[in-house]
Amino acid sequence: MEKTSHMVTFEKTINAVNQLTEEDAKSLLRLIYGYVDTAMTGNGGDQVKLEVVDRVSTIYLRIPELTELRKKAYKK
Numbered sequence: 001m002e003k004t005s006h007m008v009t010f011e012k013t014i015n016a017v018n019q020l021t022e023e024d025a026k027s028l029l030r031l032i033y034g035y036v037d038t039a040m041t042g043n044g045g046d047q048v049k050l051e052v053v054d055r056v057s058t059i060y061l062r063i064p065e066l067t068e069l070r071k072k073a074y075k076k
Contacts, residue, residue, distance in 0.1 A: 009061070016064040024066065032056050 003011075020028070039052040 012064050013060055016067040017060075019067045019070075020063065021070070024070075028059060028063070032059060 035052045035055055039049045
């Protein structure tokens with residue numbers, strides 16, 4: 001089975017999540033919780049909930065960048 005670009009992105013993101021430090025992981029969870037809490041308790045309705053899903057997705061897709069930055073910082 002040929003891997004789609006989505007599958008490659010998914011695997012890359014999961015691998016990067018597995019490499020997060022405890023501090024980074026906790027920070028990301030706090031940030032995600034803030035978005036989710038605002039969406040669930042705010043008055044924005046479904047539009048805000050969709051925006052939150054988009055923001056959380058963006059956070060996850062940027063985790064590989066964070067991992068690469070951390071690797072570069074440790075090499076110095």
